[in-house]
Structure formats: structure tokens, C-alpha cells
Amino acid sequence: MRCVAAVLSLLALLLAGCSGLGEREQSPAAQDYRHAPLPGRVSLADSEATRAALLAQYLDWAGVPYRLGGNTREGTDCSGFIQLTYLQRFGIALPRDTSAQRHAGRLVGDARLRPGDLVFFDTTARERHVGIYLGKRQFLHVSTRAGVMLSRLDDGYWGARFTHAVRVPP
Structure with a gap:
């Protein structure tokens, strides 16, 4: 019985990565979240340096496949890749799941x-x-079909599904 509970708990954690069930109230942990900038990274306040850092991240990770719950070169999901990119390139620790991000x-x-x-x-x-x-209407993300890739916000598929944007403080 414990084994079944452990497997179900692990499955629930993995499924939380890139999905949500609509709008939810923030948990106390998410409400109290504070950014933890690290030294020696690009500042988000510098748009050109930010773009260059993101393009470098894309070149480093292009084609890495999608894997639910992953955040390694063997496979990553969207929120894991975003969390990793922000930490590596900007020194900012973001939450792991899309809902908290x-x-x-x-x-x-x-x-x-x-x-x-x-x-x-x-x-x-x-x-x-x-x-x-x-x-320039481009964004970096992880596609379930193509892995880490660049897409356009004005593409018919993504344009129709875009909901909002968030600016993370530098």
C-alpha cells in the first residue's frame, strides 16, 4: 500500500510541472516567494544583454527533447527549462511549476x-x-514535439493561445 501511495505522489509531482487546473489561489509559499539573485549574471534590465543570453541558452539547448518533470539535457519540460534558464543566465531562482511562475x-x-x-x-x-x-515577436520554450525551440508569438497556434506576460524584477 505504501508503494502505491509513493508512486501516486511521485506522479502527482511530475504532472504539476507544466499544467494547472485554471486559476487558483496562491499558496502561502508562493505568496511569500522572494527572488534570490546570484552574482555574476546578466541583468534583466539590459534588454540587449538579456536577448544575447537567451539566444546563447537556445544554442546550448536547441533540440533537447521534452520530458515531463525533467530539467536536464536528457529532457526537460517548459517550467523546468524556464526555471533553469533564469538561474543560469540571470541568477534568479524562480518557482518550479507554471502556476507559481x-x-x-x-x-x-x-x-x-x-x-x-x-x-x-x-x-x-x-x-x-x-x-x-x-x-521581435519570438520566444524560447520547450515544445512537446520538438523540444527546446524558438517560436513566434504571431504564429497562428501560439497567438491564439497567448494569455499574458509577466515581468520578473531584475
């Missing part, structure tokens, strides 16, 4: 997007997706 900064309008902003999508009625805006 939605609350890691302040809302920003589509017309005011700048490199480094988190972009969110509703891919189905029950699932959420996150990427990082690069500028």
Missing part, C-alpha cells in the same frame, strides 16, 4: 514586452505553457 512578477501588456519577460499560454482547457520572450 505566473506570480513571479508583474503583468505586462503585449505592446510592452521586452526580452526576458515570461509569456504564458493556455494550450488546452486544463494545461498551461510558459516561454521566455526574446524580442
Whole structure:
């Protein structure tokens, strides 16, 4: 019986990575979340340096396959890749799951997007997706079909599913 409970608990944790069941109240841990910047990384306040850092991350990770719950070169999901990218390139520790990442900064309008902003999508009625805006209507993310890749916000598929963007404080 304990084995079944452990397997079910592990499965629940893995499924929490890139999905959510609609809007939920923030947990106390998410409400009390504070960024933990690390020294020696690119500042999000510098749009050109941010774009360059994100393009470098893309070149380092392009084609790494999608894997639910992963955040390694063997496979990663969208929220794990976003968390890893923010830590490696900007020295900012973000929450692990998409639902908590939605609350890691302040809302920003589509017309005011700048490199480094988190972009969110509703891919189905029950699932959420996150990427990082690069500028010029492009964003970096992990596709379930193609792995780590660049896409366009004005693409028919992504444009129709874009919900909002969040600017994480530098």
C-alpha cells in the first residue's frame, strides 16, 4: 500500500510541472516567494544583454527533447527549462511549476514586452505553457514535439493561445 501511495505522489509531482487546473489561489509559499539573485549574471534590465543570453541558452539547448518533470539535457519540460534558464543566465531562482511562475512578477501588456519577460499560454482547457520572450515577436520554450525551440508569438497556434506576460524584477 505504501508503494502505491509513493508512486501516486511521485506522479502527482511530475504532472504539476507544466499544467494547472485554471486559476487558483496562491499558496502561502508562493505568496511569500522572494527572488534570490546570484552574482555574476546578466541583468534583466539590459534588454540587449538579456536577448544575447537567451539566444546563447537556445544554442546550448536547441533540440533537447521534452520530458515531463525533467530539467536536464536528457529532457526537460517548459517550467523546468524556464526555471533553469533564469538561474543560469540571470541568477534568479524562480518557482518550479507554471502556476507559481505566473506570480513571479508583474503583468505586462503585449505592446510592452521586452526580452526576458515570461509569456504564458493556455494550450488546452486544463494545461498551461510558459516561454521566455526574446524580442521581435519570438520566444524560447520547450515544445512537446520538438523540444527546446524558438517560436513566434504571431504564429497562428501560439497567438491564439497567448494569455499574458509577466515581468520578473531584475
